[in-house]
Amino acid sequence: MEKMKGLVKVKPEPGAELLHDLPVPEVKGDEILVKVKCAAICGTDLHIYDWTPYAQQRVKPPMVFGHEFSGEVVEVGPEVKKFRVGDRVAGETHIACGMCFQCETGNAHICESMKIIGVHTEGCFADYIKIPAGCGWKLADSVSYEVGALLEPLGVAVHSVLADAVNGMSVVIYGCGPIGLMAVNVASACGATRVIAVEPVAEKLAIAKKMGATHTLQPGKDDVIAGILDLTGGRGADVIVELSGNVQAISECFRGLRKGGRVTLAGLPNGPVTLDLVDGVIYKEAKILGVTGRRMYDTWWQIEALLGAGKLNLEPVIGGIFPLERYQEAFAALHAGRPGKMLLTI
Ligand SMILES: [Zn+2]
Ligand SMILES: [Zn+2]
Structure with a gap:
C-alpha cells in the first residue's frame, strides 16, 4: 500500500510528530482524495499542538490534524459528480449531516451534528486528505494554492463583516489576527467609508493599514472608545466586528457603537463576559449577531465573487511559508507572536 507523510498528534501531550509511513486514505462513495499543496495553521491547530483543555475535550490521538488547505483532486469515489481528477480545490472544514433541522433550513454551517475536519476526522497536514x-x-x-489555503478563515471574515450591510458605513474591526486582518480587507473592499482597526500589537496594525484600514487604534496607547467617537462625529460606529475574543474588548466595544448599530461577535472569549445591557444594548437598540464558520455555501460564492473581481489583497496576511518538514519553526513563529498566517507547503 502507498505510504505518505503527515504531521500527527501522536499522544495526548504537547507537540506533534512528522511520520512518513502513514497509509494514503482510501476513497469510497462520495469522497475525493486531495493531494495537499498548501495548508494554513489555525488557532485550533495551536490548541491541538499545545494540547490545551480545548483540544483535550475534542481530539482523540493519534491523528493527522490541520483543516485549512488547498490542493489537487487525485482520485474521486464512484458516486462523485462534482469533481474530476485534476481539479484544484480548497476545503470547507465543516462536515454537515444534511438531515437535521438546521441543514434542511439553509443553515448547514450550524448543523446539529457537525463534524470538523482535522478535529473529528483526519486532517490536512499530510500529503493527502480524504474529504466528502x-x-x-x-x-x-487565478487563485494560487497559497491564497486557496486562506479561503476557509477568509470565509469567517466575509461571514462576520457581511452579516449585514457595511457599504457607506463606519466599521470597527477588533483584533488583527489573520481573520481580523482579512476582515479589514473585506470591509474596505465592500464599501465601508471608514475602517478602524483596533489591536494592541503595532506590527499587526501596520499590516491592517496595508489591507485597507483607514485608521488604527492601539489599546494600551490610545483611548479606543474616545478614538472611535472622534472618528464618527461623536455618534459611534455603524458596525463593530469583534474578532479579538478578548473579554475586556467585548465588554467595552458596545460603548463605541452608535444607536441602532450592529455588533458582530465572532472572536471566542475564554470565559463569560459582562455586558452593560442597559446603555450598551437596550437603550441603543443595538443589533447583536453571533457568527461562526462560513454559510454553506453562500459565503464561498461571496469569496469567489470578491476574488474574481480582484477586490481583495491577501498577500500581506501571509506571515510565513514553511515546508511541512519545518513545522516546528512555523509553530515557534506563532508562539513568538509573529503576525499573520503561517502556511505549510506540502
Ligand atoms: Zn481554522
Ligand atoms: Zn445537520
Whole structure:
C-alpha cells in the first residue's frame, strides 16, 4: 500500500510528530482524495499542538490534524459528480449531516451534528486528505494554492463583516489576527467609508493599514472608545466586528457603537463576559449577531465573487511559508507572536 507523510498528534501531550509511513486514505462513495499543496495553521491547530483543555475535550490521538488547505483532486469515489481528477480545490472544514433541522433550513454551517475536519476526522497536514465531495470548493485558475489555503478563515471574515450591510458605513474591526486582518480587507473592499482597526500589537496594525484600514487604534496607547467617537462625529460606529475574543474588548466595544448599530461577535472569549445591557444594548437598540464558520455555501460564492473581481489583497496576511518538514519553526513563529498566517507547503 502507498505510504505518505503527515504531521500527527501522536499522544495526548504537547507537540506533534512528522511520520512518513502513514497509509494514503482510501476513497469510497462520495469522497475525493486531495493531494495537499498548501495548508494554513489555525488557532485550533495551536490548541491541538499545545494540547490545551480545548483540544483535550475534542481530539482523540493519534491523528493527522490541520483543516485549512488547498490542493489537487487525485482520485474521486464512484458516486462523485462534482469533481474530476485534476481539479484544484480548497476545503470547507465543516462536515454537515444534511438531515437535521438546521441543514434542511439553509443553515448547514450550524448543523446539529457537525463534524470538523482535522478535529473529528483526519486532517490536512499530510500529503493527502480524504474529504466528502460536498466539502470541496473548486478554485478559479487565478487563485494560487497559497491564497486557496486562506479561503476557509477568509470565509469567517466575509461571514462576520457581511452579516449585514457595511457599504457607506463606519466599521470597527477588533483584533488583527489573520481573520481580523482579512476582515479589514473585506470591509474596505465592500464599501465601508471608514475602517478602524483596533489591536494592541503595532506590527499587526501596520499590516491592517496595508489591507485597507483607514485608521488604527492601539489599546494600551490610545483611548479606543474616545478614538472611535472622534472618528464618527461623536455618534459611534455603524458596525463593530469583534474578532479579538478578548473579554475586556467585548465588554467595552458596545460603548463605541452608535444607536441602532450592529455588533458582530465572532472572536471566542475564554470565559463569560459582562455586558452593560442597559446603555450598551437596550437603550441603543443595538443589533447583536453571533457568527461562526462560513454559510454553506453562500459565503464561498461571496469569496469567489470578491476574488474574481480582484477586490481583495491577501498577500500581506501571509506571515510565513514553511515546508511541512519545518513545522516546528512555523509553530515557534506563532508562539513568538509573529503576525499573520503561517502556511505549510506540502
Ligand atoms: Zn481554522
Ligand atoms: Zn445537520
